[in-house]
Amino acid sequence: MARKKQYNEEEVIEKAMYLFWRNGYENTSMQMLEKQMGINKFSIYASFGNKHGVFVESLKCYQEKTKTMFDKFKNASGGVEDIKQFFYDSVAIGYQQGFEKGCMVTNTYNEFSGSEDQIIKEQMASFMKSLKNLFIEKLKMDSTKNDETLQKQANFLVLAKHGLAAATRVNDKKEIEDYIEMTFKNL
Amino acid sequence: MARKKQYNEEEVIEKAMYLFWRNGYENTSMQMLEKQMGINKFSIYASFGNKHGVFVESLKCYQEKTKTMFDKFKNASGGVEDIKQFFYDSVAIGYQQGFEKGCMVTNTYNEFSGSEDQIIKEQMASFMKSLKNLFIEKLKMDSTKNDETLQKQANFLVLAKHGLAAATRVNDKKEIEDYIEMTFKNL
DNA sequence: TCAATAACTAAACAATCGGTTAGTTATTGT
DNA sequence: ACAATAACTAACCGATTGTTTAGTTATTGA
Numbered sequence: 434m435a436r437k438k439q440y441n442e443e444e445v446i447e448k449a450m451y452l453f454w455r456n457g458y459e460n461t462s463m464q465m466l467e468k469q470m471g472i473n474k475f476s477i478y479a480s481f482g483n484k485h486g487v488f489v490e491s492l493k494c495y496q497e498k499t500k501t502m503f504d505k506f507k508n509a510s511g512g513v514e515d516i517k518q519f520f521y522d523s524v525a526i527g528y529q530q531g532f533e534k535g536c537m538v539t540n541t542y543n544e545f546s547g548s549e550d551q552i553i554k555e556q557m558a559s560f561m562k563s564l565k566n567l568f569i570e571k572l573k574m575d576s577t578k579n580d581e582t583l584q585k586q587a588n589f590l591v592l593a594k595h596g597l598a599a600a601t602r603v604n605d606k607k608e609i610e611d612y613i614e615m616t617f618k619n620l
Numbered sequence: 621m622a623r624k625k626q627y628n629e630e631e632v633i634e635k636a637m638y639l640f641w642r643n644g645y646e647n648t649s650m651q652m653l654e655k656q657m658g659i660n661k662f663s664i665y666a667s668f669g670n671k672h673g674v675f676v677e678s679l680k681c682y683q684e685k686t687k688t689m690f691d692k693f694k695n696a697s698g699g700v701e702d703i704k705q706f707f708y709d710s711v712a713i714g715y716q717q718g719f720e721k722g723c724m725v726t727n728t729y730n731e732f733s734g735s736e737d738q739i740i741k742e743q744m745a746s747f748m749k750s751l752k753n754l755f756i757e758k759l760k761m762d763s764t765k766n767d768e769t770l771q772k773q774a775n776f777l778v779l780a781k782h783g784l785a786a787a788t789r790v791n792d793k794k795e796i797e798d799y800i801e802m803t804f805k806n807l
Numbered sequence: 808t809c810a811a812t813a814a815c816t817a818a819a820c821a822a823t824c825g826g827t828t829a830g831t832t833a834t835t836g837t
Numbered sequence: 838a839c840a841a842t843a844a845c846t847a848a849c850c851g852a853t854t855g856t857t858t859a860g861t862t863a864t865t866g867a
Contacts, residue, residue: 435843436833455734460646463825473846474826484825532734543730546789547642588795589802595790596783602733603782608775615776619806622813623863650855660816661856671855 442480443494445470450491450498454537457544458488485552492556495537499526507567512574516590517617520597524609527601539598565591572620586620629667630681632657637678637685641724644731645675672739679743682724686713694754699761703777704804707784711796714788726785752778759807773807 452461452469463484467474481487502522509515527534534540542557568587572578578586593616601609635656639648650671654661668674689709696702714721721727729744755774759765765773780803788796 435835435841436845437835438844462823464823473844475828475845475847478826479844542790543786585798585802588798592787592791592795592799593783595787596780599730599786600779600782603729604779608779611772611775612779615772615806619802622811622865623815624865625814649853651853660814662815662817662858665856666814 438476440470440472440476445472445480446487446490446494447498449487450494450537451534453488453491454495454534454540455532457540459544485550489552489556492537492541492553496560502526509571510574512571513617513620516568516571516620517613520594520613520616523594523598524601524613527598533602535602536598539595542595543599561591564594590616590620625663627657627659627663632659632667633674633677633681634685636674637681637724638721640675640678641682641721641727642719644727646731672737676739676743679724679728679740683747689713696758697761699758700804700807703755703758703807704800707781707800707803710781711784711788711800714785720789722789723785726782729782730786748778751781777803777807 448469448471449466452465456465463474463477466477466484466487470477477487481490502519505522506515506519509518523536527536538557538560541553542561545553545557548554565587568590569583572583572586597609597612600612635658636653639652639656650661650664653664653671653674657664664674668677689706692709693702693706696705710723714723725744725747728740729748732740732744735741752774755777756770759770759773784796784799787799
């Protein structure tokens, strides 16, 4: 054995996550990461391999952070009304710390849309798929809906959620609220 | 007098525009611009000052390119149905040349959302404002709608348009179509 | 015809990018 | 107490970023 680490990997990743969340992958430099994480490049590379590794861990950290909200959504039993609440919760989580950062998954999805990065793309696709399935599950609580309607409405909701997350970075609370209310008016 | 320019500024800007449209501002390098525009860095700087200048001109070029579609929308008289058609036209314009590039204004709006670039931000804000006013004008054709409803629905549509443009980069035609149809179901 | 001048080429600029490495410091088990 | 070793610092790597500039080529009016 030898010297102990002077930092906690989970702690520094959370700091890195906020940087990526706000600025995306390309617009976050190793220099910024050093400063924000409070550790040296050497330590970053020793712990996470490379910049991409820091990003992947940051994404996991984000999913951990949003897990509570997700579980609340999963375990709820109000049907469509739960989806609406989930939309409101998703928006609220990006408002923390003054700066509006949107949804990190959506930001990543957009930034990597034209990329060849299979690791990230697969993570994103899997996330979107499970989101759609969750929506279908909630929509099914209204048993009058047939399969085609379920698919169409779930597709609509995934896109609405995606667009909403993009919009939160540029629009104000009132506009966001109007949007959510209108979205759920005929579901 | 002296030597003539061996290139046409409008022609090379159109080529630059496609690069920015697809890759955004930061992910388009001067090297890529040189290659795509077919002229030397010296000529680019002589004609447009700097990279930012090339981008501003590219944005103008994009607005010129979409002017036809906009005029069609302005001059139509079908109310909400015209807005829906405008949504479809907006999506279609990004599908040209195989690659899905979304809406250049929306892409720019998103990329510069956290930026300090006042020149770009003002252009974007002015664009969004005039879009909202156009929506209100079309919505007004249904005279039963009061001012509050008009505002709310216009806000909804601006966000829906914004989200739609973001989504076109990652979703397929069928999903996009479902989204547009659902959006206009209760307007 | 020829000096003036604008357009061009190509090399170089400093700054920054992600990533590496030689050398120093601290902690360990023996 | 001390060799072994992991964690750390800081300088450095080559490549690329946006931008500039010295030197060359082509076209002009006189």
